Amino acid sequence: MPVGDLSLPEFYPIAGLRIGVTSAGIKKPGRQDLVIFELAESTQVAAVFTRNAFCAAPVRVARAHLQAAVPRYLVINTGNANAGTGQQGEADARATCAALAELTGVSEQQVLPFSTGVIGEPLPMPRLLAALPQGVAKLDATHWSEAAQGIMTTDTLPKGASVRCEIEGQTVHISGIAKGAGMIKPNMATMLGFIATDAQISQALLQQLLTEAVNASFNRITIDGDTSTNDVCLLMATGQSAEIKAEDTAALASFRDALRQVMVQLAQAIVRDGEGATKFVTIQVQGAKSETEALEAAFTIAHSPLVKTALYASDANWGRILAALGRAPGLEDLDISQVSLHLNDVLLAEQGGRAASYTEAAGAAVMQEAEITIRVHLGRGQAEETVWTCDFSHDYVSINADYRS
Amino acid sequence: MPVGDLSLPEFYPIAGLRIGVTSAGIKKPGRQDLVIFELAESTQVAAVFTRNAFCAAPVRVARAHLQAAVPRYLVINTGNANAGTGQQGEADARATCAALAELTGVSEQQVLPFSTGVIGEPLPMPRLLAALPQGVAKLDATHWSEAAQGIMTTDTLPKGASVRCEIEGQTVHISGIAKGAGMIKPNMATMLGFIATDAQISQALLQQLLTEAVNASFNRITIDGDTSTNDVCLLMATGQSAEIKAEDTAALASFRDALRQVMVQLAQAIVRDGEGATKFVTIQVQGAKSETEALEAAFTIAHSPLVKTALYASDANWGRILAALGRAPGLEDLDISQVSLHLNDVLLAEQGGRAASYTEAAGAAVMQEAEITIRVHLGRGQAEETVWTCDFSHDYVSINADYRS
Structure with missing residues (x-):
């Protein structure tokens, strides 16, 4: 669907x-x-x-x-x-x-x-x-x-x-x-x-x-x-x-x-209509030094199997999002204390850890939506980029394990 | 298991x-x-x-x-x-x-x-x-x-x-x-x-x-x-x-x-013991111009969700392996007519297409093994590298959709 x-x-x-x-x-x-x-x-x-x-x-x-x-x-x-x-x-x-x-x-x-x-x-x-x-x-x-x-x-x-x-x-x-x-x-x-x-x-x-x-x-x-x-x-x-x-x-x-x-x-x-998709996910990376950096970061999050399975599970697992960000090409010198992370309008993480205002209930509510925006601010520049992706479900495995494509 | x-x-x-x-x-x-x-x-x-x-x-x-x-x-x-x-x-x-x-x-x-x-x-x-x-x-x-x-x-x-x-x-x-x-x-x-x-x-x-x-x-x-x-x-x-x-x-x-x-x-x-693994896969890339090139190619194949789900399905889907190879960083100028692909000792593809000697029966037999070696020869140099990975199964999705890790 x-x-x-x-x-x-x-x-x-x-x-x-x-x-x-x-x-x-x-x-x-x-x-x-x-x-x-x-x-x-x-x-x-x-x-x-x-x-x-x-x-x-x-x-x-x-x-x-x-x-x-x-x-x-x-x-x-x-x-x-x-x-x-x-x-x-x-x-x-x-x-x-x-x-x-x-x-x-x-x-x-x-x-x-x-x-x-x-x-x-x-x-x-x-x-x-x-x-x-x-x-x-x-x-x-x-x-x-x-x-x-x-x-x-x-x-x-x-x-x-x-x-x-x-x-x-x-x-x-x-x-x-x-x-x-x-x-x-x-x-x-x-x-x-x-x-x-x-x-x-x-x-x-x-x-x-x-x-x-x-x-x-x-x-x-x-x-x-x-x-x-x-x-x-x-x-x-x-x-x-x-x-x-x-x-x-x-x-x-x-x-x-x-x-x-x-x-x-x-x-x-x-x-x-991605294979097995149950969520439509917009990934915005802001505050980057360059558009290339923002795009690499956004795609690294978008390709992370751990982020994609958490999205499928409707689990506001912000640790996986920041872990993917931390391995993005070009971000080896990222100062994680400057990074903030939102899901839609909910602030999840800032200053290298969970936001003081964040509650699991607020995260869980956002993750119930079929359309979610992950917004990461790197706090080191003016460039930003947006990519669109979907989650990673059992059906993706079924479709690609059953279909000779 | x-x-x-x-x-x-x-x-x-x-x-x-x-x-x-x-x-x-x-x-x-x-x-x-x-x-x-x-x-x-x-x-x-x-x-x-x-x-x-x-x-x-x-x-x-x-x-x-x-x-x-x-x-x-x-x-x-x-x-x-x-x-x-x-x-x-x-x-x-x-x-x-x-x-x-x-x-x-x-x-x-x-x-x-x-x-x-x-x-x-x-x-x-x-x-x-x-x-x-x-x-x-x-x-x-x-x-x-x-x-x-x-x-x-x-x-x-x-x-x-x-x-x-x-x-x-x-x-x-x-x-x-x-x-x-x-x-x-x-x-x-x-x-x-x-x-x-x-x-x-x-x-x-x-x-x-x-x-x-x-x-x-x-x-x-x-x-x-x-x-x-x-x-x-x-x-x-x-x-x-x-x-x-x-x-x-x-x-x-x-x-x-x-x-x-x-x-x-x-x-x-x-x-x-990778999450959900059912196959142990060795990926050898040979005939590369440099070790970096060989390693990038091997990891690109190893990370491809389509290759990993085909391995899970025991499907000798060599098209997915070569498609992953073709997007590997540094291989934009790859001459595909020089590439050959083996699964264990079975030659699947050469000269840009299916090997004349290849039969689906031979491919299916190899894919039944729990341990498989994918060997790609790029035909453009002397360097080689090996990486080890596993397949991508329903259990990987279950483990990571159920576990807050």
Whole structure:
């Protein structure tokens, strides 16, 4: 059960973008597991990819194709990551692109491939190729919800966000989908995120906006610290509404805010539906010397199995939080007498020990909440950072001990 | 249930060292939770402490006392870590030393305090102080087994090792005890480890030998990646048997081997009895450019929740192992086509994908073993490192969700 409301929004269609979803029976017969995006010729695309050295074949092919051409189609399969598949995996990813290019009259390099699912199994190419015509036949601007369903793996619910904003008298729309739900500690990207807008934006500015927004959203979440082999986040601008230029500060600010809203909502949705999650946890580190220091501290707390199991148990075990903080990279010289720790509005610890005002009853009350903010003040600078994570439950172990992902 | 045989050895007594164990009722009435070591005046002591910035009061006091004097007594309590206890915690640790010093006629600084257990609770000083005379009255050279019991927290079994070696016609003995079993990712030390020898060794050489041996033992294990606030490892040399000098290479090598044997056995015992452990896992990384690179890669695999849950499930999920490898610090430029992966003697992956010779049956057979070696060859250098870890089970979550540690 995800934490909080994850119902899909009413998706605004994006002019110049159509989506087709069908079944290729990749892992289970009948499951809608193949998604095709079609982009108008006016579209610019920006992307960020996983930094995992052991990256999947489609990641390598997509990166190469993006450098060679402006994309017109995306082809996404779930149920098989096409990772750890060696030379054959790369050939399969290219063959998928070639087949879709043939069907649609574009070049192979104008197709980007994406895969998610089990690592180390060969893609079932005959079934995948056979399903492509059906996917193309279904292309329609209204299929965002189906696409959000079609990219799920261990997610219990689909994830989407959609907003609009007014820019110089024109309405600009942004819609996006993403998936989780394990092997989530994105490094410059997320498991899979596809965001589109009808605004007109140059490729260079689009890439800059995407990188900024990814750093404030997908790069601030973690489920289990395991960076995936297949992380990709794509931002597509079809150019059919208002133009956003770098020099038009007001328009740029409006668009940036709207984009960040969509991407933070998607990133938080991944955490809310994290494998086995029963709590949605915001970790704020304040009073750090630098943003890097604050971020390292926040992620060290977020990854601590002892903190995560205490959250699962609704145990206000502040000793585990401070113990994790104390081993964070860069904090070897931390003066613990300057550190304070809050759970929501309750002060738990200060001056190296339990706060005089703290009562176990107050801690227990906070820990009953499904959404908790852990706020640590280091007392040694002005920088702060926030990350989002979830707890570590029996179900996380069950899901990952039972599922070959 | 620990993995493998953890029965205690016959401990060789160490001439010049006596141990007293009693109950102070710190957490539970009647539990043997207070251990006193008495060291002959001839003894030299070397120590390594946790690098956790949020270190416990007794760690800070022990470090200060060691700089000021040569220790004659150790006082160790379990059931309460005296960490996160602010100024009062430090005053309590000093008061404990002062009380024992008064009883035994030494200076306060000749007593080192150690604590393990729950973080953030004040030490129950009246009960602790009241038990000291009884602990002193029980001092005896034969109490190693009782001491191994007396320092346990979530350990299911006590841990000890004892060896002897012949050095220049004299028999030198080494005996040691240690405890786990969670919050274990020692950084320059372990949770608690006390090792003693009757050899005569200068303090400088003793510290060097301890640091070397810790790096090859306690600093090569991890249960959950959480470095404790109270880690301490002490090596005591009572000087009542053969003298070990730096320039006497043969004697030094014999002693170094024997010491390493004791410390590796203790470190591995901590992993075998790790919280919820069902598998004992050796991770070897070979063909690395440097030892740092090999060690980072090995620990990244060892800490991956997805690898650990696959080990628990006896699932030969090599994709998760290589995915963890691919996110290891320093391996951003790893050429995955050069990487090979074995489980025991079974080759699972090479050239970026599944090995042609590999069968699921062979993988499944290896994973049924309680002791498994994961061997990764990076194919880019000559350095190698080994770490030891355990799997991640439902019981780990239960233990840490139920126990306020």
